[in-house]
Amino acid sequence: MSETVSFGYRDVDADEKAGMVRSVFSSVAAKYDLMNDAMSGGAHRLWKDQFVRRVKPQAGEAILDMAGGTGDIAFRLARHGAQVTVADINPDMLGVGQERATKRGIDGLAWSEQNAEQLTFADRRFDAYTIAFGIRNVTHIDKALAEAHRVLRFGGRFFCLEFSSTTWPGFSEVYDAYSHHAVPQLGKMLAGDAESYRYLIESIRRFPPMPEFERMIRAAGFAQTKVEPILGGLVAIHSGWKI
Template structure:
């Protein structure tokens, strides 16, 4: 990948073409997205998401942006936790905005049912339809690797956060040992596309998803990108030996 190309799996494509290609993938997988996540990870993705939500620690009255959150997995966790905190100590309802580039993913999220705290919008992570410094927290789970310009998305997340706001990114990452990396590669390339072909009738889309993970920056590189976008106190927490990683940062004074 260069400054004049963008990655689409193992291919390098014109940056102007990547949004259309990615949208096509998620148009095809939206209806079975959550089922496939369970099958591909044996349900472990739910544990990763629970740990991310616990780290988010949503509170009554907070405004939380859940970017690339079309099916509502993270937003529903945040709403439940904020409501529980509200019962304990009062306060206003939290407001959680799910933003996703793909209308089919938003539709799948709405179809699941939601919570009164959740609103839904189709929007681009690189150009959010939000004013500056409007959110207490921002999260993106398993979505940033599909963005055409990751640094631009990070800068946009920093823009919409209030001073002291927190940023959390849960994403597939780099296993920390060679043995785990080899086993994970074998499973990813041999099993996941096969499951996609059998269950979702779409092997090609899941081949792209596996390849997109390999093109995503490793933990330290992504942490550096966050710092360059203006985030402070950046931390990395590996899940399942680095198969996934949670990156967290803070929107402190520049």
């Protein structure tokens, strides 16, 4: 029997998921940042600022920003003088990022179409690896984590910003109701695409809880792992070191 993996609330053939995810992000690429603002009330900007503060990018160091197509994280990293490679499986998302970089006069970023599970970069290439709101869309998360570990130098750091499950009583029920009902409607109004945003919300529900994901990061070889919940775990910053 062929392997099945989650695609939102559905189980699909593992070989089909990457193409399905690529299709989702091709559909939402042009309106992706507008929808992020609408869905989070602009809070995603604060989460990303906090995330980059935790990364502590340094001038001249090489950072791989995986699933970073629109450039939101890369632009923040580059302000500190880091040499950033923006990687994404979806060329449409990369195109949006490159266009945004041009409009903002941001030079020096490298753009690369990459599958997080099969990176083409050499071993020990980067000082840091970042991924924001992307790892839950990977078909085999363990393979993506192993690749992150492989391309990091010894002493390199891994940082992941991802949605999770809030532990605040009452808030989780309110957020569930909002996300399942309001977000697809926002997607329909602002991006003309309710189904892609329904998938994005469902993919959050299928993502491993914070303790389980931390165990997966350790299993990939990372040490000194840490989880920093935001809003009780609605969003979390995961980190680890290659030593």
